[in-house]
Amino acid sequence: MITKLLIANRGEIACRIIRTARAMGIATVAVYSDADAKALHVRQADEAVHIGPSPAAESYLVGAKIIAAAKQTGADAIHPGYGFLSENADFAQAVIDAGLIWVGPKPASIRAMGLKDAAKQLMRAAGVPVTPGYDGSDQSVERLTKEAEAIGYPVLIKAVAGGGGKGMRKVDAPADFAAALESCRREAKASFGNDEVLLEKWITSPRHIEVQVFGDSHGSVVHLFERDCSLQRRHQKVIEEAPAPGMDAATREAICAAAVRAAKAVDYEGAGTIEFIADASEGLRADRIFFMEMNTRLQVEHPVTEEITGVDLVEWQLLVASGEPLPKRQEELSINGHAIEARLYAEDPAKGFLPSTGTLEMFAIDDGYARIETGVAQGDAISPFYDPMIAKIVTHAETREQAIWRMEDCLSEQLVFPVRTNAPFLLRALLSEDFMAARLDTGLIGRNPEWADAVALSQAARDQAAHAMLHRQPSDASVQTPGFRLNAPDRSEVAMMLGSEIVSGNASRPAAGVLQLNDGETVWLNEAGETFALRPFAARGTGQASAADGAIIAPMPGKVITVDVAEGQAVTAGQRLMVLEAMKMEHALTAPFDGVVEGLAVDAGSQVQVEAVLCKVMPASKE
Structure with missing residues (x-):
């Protein structure tokens, strides 16, 4: 059994792995860059090793430094998390060659699924349905143009070594094909060092359905059912759920069996995900769900699978890597309820989803009805060097509707400031008529640009803040005390600072339903997912700074x-x-x-x- 585990990652996934390892009695080693010297995963691990400057290319992506850190600390295993080096077959082999345990699939399995064209050919041979298209070796413009015409427009050009939406273009008409191909190849070459592409038929009403699979070194492979990851922005997942809404038993059996065949075709060990694209124009049907690719690692969205199955997938990874058989057989696995995950990012939707960085003056997420996976705490900094995810919020309930309401409660009460987040955007998507009715496809977000609009602080929320300030600071010079007015209700006007703006609120009748949290002299409010901080207005001469001063x-x-x-x-x-x-x-x-x-x-x-x-x-x- 593994005794000391080095985690070759950072942020929330590193903290997630540390939690399970500690519960299993396994000591942990964190690695960190300059930017992460005081990060939460560093504070939580038993040991930590500095591996270089802040840019990932000089630290987290340098395999030799990570292996050296494992040797230095006496770790006997390396867990790559996801991203960074998690699907790098050469790194996996280097770990094994160094005499360490690699917590992941065999390098040969990673290589087999690393290129989309080769993977599709392998899946086709294994009897796994694949999207109609072309994945041949002739990469000439003439051949690709001819194949696109044979497939029929619209078609999708995809980089064979791609991922995360890079090197991918939809082409609606023949006249646009050559320019889109050139652009796709250029981006693929810059991102992956490989400009080869494949073509696929563009799927009408596409839904992204993926199946969690798990294999061990004893020849067993099981599935842990499916997830729906259709809510995407520019091919990046935003909200995921399990099981997939509208999936009947027969279709589930067909797609999950296909996923197991796919995993067995590459002699798979450990956690993996088989991703499918579904033509949902007539609902989910087994004959309209096609293989896209395999992710040979743990997925960001793995918690929703854990919630509905009661399985700790990281524990399974560590057991399987230690040579033990899978803890459960297929017939022992079942679906319990419904789970939803929302990715809370440090970004400003109203400004084109630009990343937002800085120190978290306020960071509070209620975990009463939610599972919170995060790599930061209040007072930590959001760095510009890495993925801007702040937290994953996961809710689980007996029904999908209940899981949605629990997610709404959490998004409506979380407080993150001054870093901006996509919480208002998530809330609008979650409560949209289409999402509530499970009318899902990968283009849903693109058709609703208004979900990214900025949130303005309402007068009702200002009144709530004024009420809090009045009752906490009754002697403040800026507070007008209640008084009798003929034929009019009493009012208590409180002047407050909202950023550099002076605003006022009526404290006599606070609005209901607006979350407030008092911290020192600040009133924190969440309105429609957005966090606002209101501070007392100080008249000139009090010594406190305000725009009026x-x-x-x-x-x-x-x-x-x-x-x-x-x-x-x-x-x-x-x-x-x-x-x-x-x-x-x-x-x-x-x-x-x-x-x-x-x-x-x-x-x-x-x-x-x-x-x-x-x-x-x-x-x-x-x-």
Whole structure:
């Protein structure tokens, strides 16, 4: 049995593996880059080894450094997690050659499924249904053009070594084929070092259905049923669930049996996923579900399978890697209820899903009805160097509807600030009429761009914040105490700061249904998935910074690229003081009125957090 495990990964998957290893009595070793020196997975592991600079290409992707760390610490096994080196057959072989246990499939199995064209040919020979198309060796433009015409438009061009939506183009008409082919090849060459492609028939109403398989070194292979991963944005999964809605018993038996045949065809050991594309124009039918590819590793969305089967897939990985047989036979596995997973990313949907980085001043997700998989805690930083996932939120219930409501509760109560997240986008998708009715296909998000719209703080939410502030700070000078007004209800007006904006709320009748959490002088609110922070407005002379004081406040995290004034300099209203670069855009910060610059706290090049006071403009004294 494995005694000490090195995890060749970071973030939430590293924390996930550490949790199971600890429960099994296995010691753990984390590896980390400069950016991750204080990361949660480093803090949770029994030991940690520094492996290089922040860029993944200089740390997490350098197999020799990881193997050296395992040797240095006396680890006897390496778990690759997912991403990074998890499907790198050469690294897997190097681990084995170093006398270590590789927690994953055999290198030959990884290679067999590594190229989409070869994998499709192998699956076809194994009796696994594949999408109609062309995956031959003749890669000439003339042959590919001819094959596309034979398949019939629209067609899909896919890089044979691709993944994550890269090197993939849909072509609707013959006139567009040559340009799309050239673009696809160029992207594939840059991303994977291989510009070969295959062609597939474009599937109408496509649903992404995948089957979790597991094999051991004793010749046994089982499936753990299917997942639906149809809700995607630009070929990246957003919300996954298990089992697939609308899957009848006969179709499930057919697709799962095909997945087991696929795994046996490559003598598979460990956890793997067989991905299928389904033509769901007439519902899920066994004769309209086709093999796409195999992922020879643990999947991001594996928790939904764990929730409905009661199986710990990481535990199974460690047992199988240690040479033990699968803990359960196929007839011992069954589906219990329904599970949904939502991927919470540090990104701003309203700004084209640009990544959002910075320190998590507030990070709170209620796990009362949800399983939270995360690699960060409050006070940690979201780094620009890696995948921007903050957490995976997983709910499980007896029915799909109940699992959706539990996910709604969680997304409606989580608090993440000042880093922006895709939570409002997730909430809109989850509660959309189509998702609720399980009318799913991979184009659903693309047809609903309004799901990415920004959320504005309502007056009802401002009133809720005002109520909290009034009752916590009854003597604050900014609070107008209740008073009698003829033929009108009493009001308690509270002035508050929302970023650099002064807003007010009526504290006498707080709105119901808006989550609030008081922390110091801040009221945190979640409205429609978005987190807002409201702070008391301080009148001039209190010593607290506010826009009304002349404080120049950073509207978002960013970098100061120019400072146009000096300490003590006289300025006029509207004069540019400095320029802040954030989200790849420049924001000029100007003087609110005539005055003198005081407390200049930044230079060109300074990195600042949201609502940081950069300087103040004090009114010029009147002679």
